[in-house]
Amino acid sequence: MTKDFEAPPALSPLAVTLLQSSFECVKVVDGEGRIQLVNQNGLAALEIDQPNAVVGQPWSSLWPSESRSKVEESLREARTGGVGHFTALRPTADGAPKWWDVSVSAVRIEDGPAQFVVVSRDITRQQLGQMAENLHHQRLRTAIAASGDVLWDIDLVDDRVWWSEGMQTIFGYGRDEIGDRTQWCHEHIHPDDRARVVKGMTDAVANGDVYWEDEFRYRAADGRYLVVLDRGSIFRDPSGRALNFIGVMQDITARAAASERRDGLARELAHRINNTLAVVSGLFQQTAATSGDVAQLRATFGKRLMAMASANAVLVRSSSGGAKLEALARVQLGAFAGEGRLEIASSTPVTVTFETAQPLALVLNELATNAIKYGALARPSGKVVLGWTIEPAGDLVLSWRERGGPPVGAPSRAGLGSRLIDHAIPGAVVERRFDPEGFNCRVRIPAISLIASAAPRGTGKA
Known part of the structure; x- marks a missing residue:
C-alpha cells in the first residue's frame, strides 16, 4: 500500500x-x-x-x-x-x-x-450485536404472544409490575386498566385465596428462596375468576437482596374443571360401588334366610343379581346420569312377559336416579316373578299393564295391574319378595290390592329420586 x-x-x-x-x-x-x-x-x-x-x-x-x-x-x-x-x-x-x-x-x-x-x-460489531439483540427480542415477543400465558416482572425495589400482553388477551383487561403496582395484582386474587398467595410470595422473598409456585383463582375483566397456575423465580444481588420476581401465570381453568369432574366421577363411582355391594350383601342374607336349600338359594339369588346387572346396563347406556324408566321396565320385564303380554301405559317419560334405578329394577323383578308364580303371567291369556304418572308435588306413582290370571288373595304372611318391594326404594310407599280381576300394586316414589320429566306421551306395547 x-x-x-x-x-x-x-x-x-x-x-x-x-x-x-x-x-x-x-x-x-x-x-x-x-x-x-x-x-x-x-x-x-x-x-x-x-x-x-x-x-x-x-x-x-x-x-x-x-x-x-x-x-x-x-x-x-x-x-x-x-x-x-x-x-x-x-x-x-x-x-x-x-x-x-x-x-x-x-x-x-x-x-x-x-x-x-x-x-x-x-x-459493524455494535450494529450486528444490536441486530442480534433485536432479533432475540422479536423472537421473545413472538414466543410470549404464542405461549398463551401471562408473563410478569415485579421490581421488588420500586414496587413496579410489568405484565405481558396475556393480561389483555387472556383476562380481557384494556391496556389502561392494568395496574403497575403489586396492590393491583393482589386485589384481583380471589378473596378466599388472597391471604395464602400473598403470604407465600412474601415468605419466598424473605426466606431467600429462588422459586415459588401456587394455584389460585384470578379475576378477569368480566368478573369471572379463572383458575391459574402461577410460577415465579426471585433474582437477587450478590448480597442476597431480592431485586426482581419474574414469573409465568398459566390459565388452567379448563384443566381444573376436568380434574374436578374426574374427581367427582371417582367419588360417585366409589359411592355407587359401596351401595351396590351393600345391596348385594343384603339380598344374599335375606335370600339365604328364606331358601330351603342351596339350589333354591342359587336360583333365587342369581335371578336377583341378573336384575341388578340389567339395571346397570341401562345406566351405562344412559348419558343423563340415571335410567329411563321405560327402558328399565322393558329390560326387566321382557324376559317374563311374552309377545303382547306386557303393556306399558306411560303418560310421562321419566328418568330415575342411579340410586333409584337398581332398587326399582329389583322391585319390577319381584313383581314379575310373583306374576309368573301366582298371578296373570301364570296363564297364557294373562297380561300385565304397567303405567306411571307424575303428581303435582313431583312424586312418581307407579301402577302394576294384572289381568287374565287365576284368582288371587292376600298371603297369610309377608315373604322376602314382599319385604323387598316394600323397602328396596328409599322413601317409597307401597299399596297392594288383591281384586277379583287381578293383583294391583301402586308404588309412590319421592320426587327426589327423579332426574327429569317431560311432556305426556302415548302408550307402548311389548
Whole structure:
C-alpha cells in the first residue's frame, strides 16, 4: 500500500500527519464533494489497496445508491457551519458488509477553498450485536404472544409490575386498566385465596428462596375468576437482596374443571360401588334366610343379581346420569312377559336416579316373578299393564295391574319378595290390592329420586 500522500492545498503537513495517525477512517473532501485524501487506517478499513482508486472520485459514489442522499445531506449541513451526521451500510472494496457512523465538518484555512473532514467510525460489531439483540427480542415477543400465558416482572425495589400482553388477551383487561403496582395484582386474587398467595410470595422473598409456585383463582375483566397456575423465580444481588420476581401465570381453568369432574366421577363411582355391594350383601342374607336349600338359594339369588346387572346396563347406556324408566321396565320385564303380554301405559317419560334405578329394577323383578308364580303371567291369556304418572308435588306413582290370571288373595304372611318391594326404594310407599280381576300394586316414589320429566306421551306395547 502506498504510504506517501500529497497534502491538499488547504492542509498543512502537520494536519495531514494528525489525520494519518487517527485510528478511524478519515477523508478530506473538497468543496465539490470529491475525495482529496484517505488516511492509511481508512484505506485498510475499506480494503482499498491503492489510494488513487478513490482520490478524485465523488465521495457519494463510494456509497450504495440508497445511502447517497444521506451523504449529500451531511455535506449541506457542514457547508452551513453545522456538523453533518448519518449512519449507513457501506460494503468494503472486497464486498464485506460494514456499518459506519459518519461525521462531516467544514475546514477553511485563511482564504482557501472550503474543504470537509469526514470521520467514519466502523460500528459493524455494535450494529450486528444490536441486530442480534433485536432479533432475540422479536423472537421473545413472538414466543410470549404464542405461549398463551401471562408473563410478569415485579421490581421488588420500586414496587413496579410489568405484565405481558396475556393480561389483555387472556383476562380481557384494556391496556389502561392494568395496574403497575403489586396492590393491583393482589386485589384481583380471589378473596378466599388472597391471604395464602400473598403470604407465600412474601415468605419466598424473605426466606431467600429462588422459586415459588401456587394455584389460585384470578379475576378477569368480566368478573369471572379463572383458575391459574402461577410460577415465579426471585433474582437477587450478590448480597442476597431480592431485586426482581419474574414469573409465568398459566390459565388452567379448563384443566381444573376436568380434574374436578374426574374427581367427582371417582367419588360417585366409589359411592355407587359401596351401595351396590351393600345391596348385594343384603339380598344374599335375606335370600339365604328364606331358601330351603342351596339350589333354591342359587336360583333365587342369581335371578336377583341378573336384575341388578340389567339395571346397570341401562345406566351405562344412559348419558343423563340415571335410567329411563321405560327402558328399565322393558329390560326387566321382557324376559317374563311374552309377545303382547306386557303393556306399558306411560303418560310421562321419566328418568330415575342411579340410586333409584337398581332398587326399582329389583322391585319390577319381584313383581314379575310373583306374576309368573301366582298371578296373570301364570296363564297364557294373562297380561300385565304397567303405567306411571307424575303428581303435582313431583312424586312418581307407579301402577302394576294384572289381568287374565287365576284368582288371587292376600298371603297369610309377608315373604322376602314382599319385604323387598316394600323397602328396596328409599322413601317409597307401597299399596297392594288383591281384586277379583287381578293383583294391583301402586308404588309412590319421592320426587327426589327423579332426574327429569317431560311432556305426556302415548302408550307402548311389548
